[in-house]
Structures are given as C-alpha cells and as structure tokens.
Amino acid sequence: MRTRRGIANTAIAVVACLLGVAFVFVFNNKSDDEGVLTPTSATAEVETSVIEAVQPRIASLLPFAVDQLIAMGIEPVCVPGLRGLAPESWSGIPTVQLDHSAGPNLEQLIAVDPDYIVTGSIYAQFMPQIAEVTGAEVIMMDVESVNSVMEHIRTLGEIAGKSVEADLVASDLASRITAPVTVPEDQQINVLAIFGTPHSFYAFLPDTYLGDLVSHAGGRMGPDGLVSHKVYRGLAPLTMETVIEFDPDLLMVLFHGPAETSRAMFEGDPLWSSLRAVSEDRICFLSDDLYAMRPGSRVDEALVQVREYVANVADRMQ
Numbered sequence: 001m002r003t004r005r006g007i008a009n010t011a012i013a014v015v016a017c018l019l020g021v022a023f024v025f026v027f028n029n030k031s032d033d034e035g036v037l038t039p040t041s042a043t044a045e046v047e048t049s050v051i052e053a054v055q056p057r058i059a060s061l062l063p064f065a066v067d068q069l070i071a072m073g074i075e076p077v078c079v080p081g082l083r084g085l086a087p088e089s090w091s092g093i094p095t096v097q098l099d100h101s102a103g104p105n106l107e108q109l110i111a112v113d114p115d116y117i118v119t120g121s122i123y124a125q126f127m128p129q130i131a132e133v134t135g136a137e138v139i140m141m142d143v144e145s146v147n148s149v150m151e152h153i154r155t156l157g158e159i160a161g162k163s164v165e166a167d168l169v170a171s172d173l174a175s176r177i178t179a180p181v182t183v184p185e186d187q188q189i190n191v192l193a194i195f196g197t198p199h200s201f202y203a204f205l206p207d208t209y210l211g212d213l214v215s216h217a218g219g220r221m222g223p224d225g226l227v228s229h230k231v232y233r234g235l236a237p238l239t240m241e242t243v244i245e246f247d248p249d250l251l252m253v254l255f256h257g258p259a260e261t262s263r264a265m266f267e268g269d270p271l272w273s274s275l276r277a278v279s280e281d282r283i284c285f286l287s288d289d290l291y292a293m294r295p296g297s298r299v300d301e302a303l304v305q306v307r308e309y310v311a312n313v314a315d316r317m318q
Contacts, residue, residue, distance in 0.1 A: 058160060059114035059136065061096060061104055061123065063294040064143050068153050072165040077112040080104075082293055098123070100231070109134055116159050121233060142233070143296035145212035146303070150174060152296070176300040181218035181307065188220040189314050192248035192277075195235055195292070197255060198269045208234035209295045210252070210286075213303055217310040222246055240271050250313045251277040252284055254292055259285040282316070284309045 060066045060076040069076050070089050079090050081097045096108040103126030109117065114136040119127065127138045139159060141152045150170045157166020191214050193204040204210045205228055206221040214221045223246040226236035255262040262285050266272045277283055286292075290302050 055161065056115040056159060057113060058156075059096070059109060059112055059117045061098060061117065061119040062141065064149075064152070064296040065118040065141065065156055066090060066093075067294065067297040068156050068166075068169060069160060071169045072157060072160060072162045074160045074162060076118075077114055078108065083288075087294075102126075104130065106130060106133060109136075118156070122231065143209050144207065144234070145209060146177065146216060146299060148209075149296045149299050173300060177303060180216045181310075183218035183314075185220075187314075188218060189249040189310060189317060190222050190246065191219045191250045191252060191310070192222060192243065192246060193252035193254065193286075194238065195254045198265050198272050201238060202229065202232065202235035203238040204252075204254075205234050205236055210254075210291055210306075213299075213306040214252075214310065216303060217307040218314070219250065219306075219310040222248070244271070244275065247275065248277050249317060250282050250284070250309060251275065252286055252309070254286045254288065282313050 055074075057077045058065075058069060058074065059078045060069060061080045063080060063082065066076055066079045067087070067089070075093060078094045078096045079086065081095045086095075094108070094112055096112075097105045099105075100122065103123050104119070106129075109130060110133065114134060116139055117127075117130065117134065117136045118139045118141065120142050121140055124140065127140075130136075131138045139155070141148075141155065143149060143152065150173070153170040153173070154163070154166050157163045157169075160166075193210050193214070194201045195204060196202055203223075203226055204221065205226060206212075206215065211221040211234075223242060226238065226242075229235050229237065253262055253266065255265075263283070266278055266283065272278050286305075290298060290305075295302075
C-alpha cells in the first residue's frame with residue numbers, strides 16, 4: 001500500500017489543530033457555579049473542523065462502493081457515470097466517465113483530488129498511471145459473492161475511518177440474508193445465465209456474484225469447462241452448440257433493454273426457441289441495475305429474486 005501524498009502534512013496540521021483546541025479549552029472555557037469547566041461553542045467548532053480535516057477523500061468508480069459509503073454517512077468525492085438514471089442518493093456528486101477501452105476519465109479524477117480511488121479489476125490496466133498522476137492509493141475490489149459484499153463493506157469502513165458504521169451496515173444487511181438452501185447435488189437444477197443478446201452473448205461463470213447467488217439458492221451454474229474472458233472477468237465466451245448440449249433447466253438472461261424486447265428476440269430465434277427452457281417458459285430476465293451495474297448494493301433483494309426463480313423451476317421439474 002502506497003502512502004498518499006500529503007499525509008505527513010495533514011498529520012502536522014491535525015496536531016496543530018489539537019494544540020489549538022487545548023489552548024481554547026484552557027483559556028476560553030467558562031466555569032459554572034460548581035467550578036466545572038464547560039467547553040465554549042468555539043471549542044466545539046474547532047473539534048468538528050479537526051474531524052473533518054482528517055476525513056479521507058474517496059473517489060469511487062465502483063457503484064457498490066458508492067452506495068455503501070453513503071450508507072455509512074460518507075459522501076465520496078465522485079461517482080461513476082451510469083447508463084440511465086443514477087440513484088437519487090448520488091445527486092449532486094461529481095461524475096467520472098468510464099470507458100472499457102480507455103479507462104476512467106483522468107481529468108475528472110484529478111479534479112476531485114482523491115486520497116483513495118476504489119475501482120473494480122476491469123480497470124486494473126489503467127490504475128498504475130492514474131495512481132502516479134493523482135498520487136492516490138488505489139483500492140481494488142470485485143463483488144464476487146455474498147461474503148465478499150460483507151468483506152468489502154468493512155474494508156470501505158476502514159479506509160473511510162468509519163469501522164463502527166461499516167459494521168452496522170454489514171450486520172443489518174446480514175440480518176436480511178437467509179441461510180443457503182441445501183439441495184443434494186443430483187437434485188440441483190442446471191442454470192445458464194447469459195449476458196448479451198441471442199446473437200452475441202457470454203455466460204456467467206460459477207465463481208461470479210450471480211453464480212454465488214444461484215448456488216446460494218440451491219442451483220448449479222453451468223456448463224462446466226468454460227474459460228473466463230481476459231478482460232471481462234467472470235464472463236466466458238459461449239457457443240450455441242454448447243448451450244444446446246447443456247440444455248439448461250433455467251435460462252437467466254441479462255440484456256440491455258426492455259424485457260419484452262429481449263423475450264421477443266429469444267423466442268423469435270429458431271435455435272434458442274428449440275431449448276426446452278425457452279419453449280416451456282423457464283426463462284427469466286434479470287435487472288441490469290441489480291446484477292450488472294450495481295451488483296451487491298441490494299444483495300438481499302437479488303437473492304430473494306434468484307431463489308424464487310430457482311425454486312419455481314425446481315418445483316415444476318419434480
């Protein structure tokens with residue numbers, strides 16, 4: 001972990017502020033009738049300014065991290081640009097535009113002067129240069145499972161100086177997540193989750209966030225033997241021949257666009273409509289926001305939804 005530029009100067013400033021607080025307390029505090037010193041309003045204001053002075057400036061390029069920081073009472077210095085409308089809680093926070101081929105907008109990052117930059121590994125190749133130019137410390141985190149959600153919340157609490165608040169957020173979330181469904185392996189339904197369109201698509205791997213939700217719900221993500229894309233980690237190129245051979249019990253589709261349009265495209269394609277999952281209406285369309293744009297932010301809702309899909313198909317196939 002590299003030390004953020006200016007940390008030493010910040011420490012000196014904090015010490016000076018603390019000495020100032022002590023001076024104000026000794027010479028400006030009033031005594032009540034019992035001889036007890038009572039801090040003046042000036043003392044309280046200086047103490048508040050000391051707390052604000054050491055608050056790190058966190059630039060978040062990860063939607064999940066933005067949501068968790070705000071839940072802890074911390075406003076990041078910037079948020080990532082999203083397709084469509086951003087959450088209302090992000091209103092008024094500067095935006096940094098992201099491009100998979102060019103990376104985060106460097107000028108916008110420099111403008112917010114961050115101490116920390118939180119990002120996913122998809123932008124890892126751009127981070128050495130960005131860290132050098134901004135002088136910020138880069139924190140990499142990917143939401144890959146239910147457990148990782150809790151771990152990342154606590155990591156964010158540590159760098160924000162809000163460990164207590166982070167524990168409360170994580171504990172509250174954990175209280176709304178039920179235990180994994182236990183199903184014998186030979187009774188687990190086979191699930192294929194794809195990202196894209198009928199003509200250009202990838203499969204979600206078992207070790208992804210969505211894969212963990214499916215496992216948590218008692219399903220099995222497949223097919224086996226797929227290899228992750230080098231850049232789009234957790235997504236694997238998939239051929240139609242492999243899909244037909246796997247013949248999933250449940251087909252999950254994450255597609256950019258209205259569900260009605262997506263369904264029409266799949267049902268109108270002769271290859272896809274030949275699958276039993278499509279012809280027997282064992283297909284569901286997932287929310288881009290819940291599973292792709294902001295995965296982990298509402299893990300309790302996502303888990304309830306995936307469990308419902310898996311359970312419904314399991315009941316129908318008994």
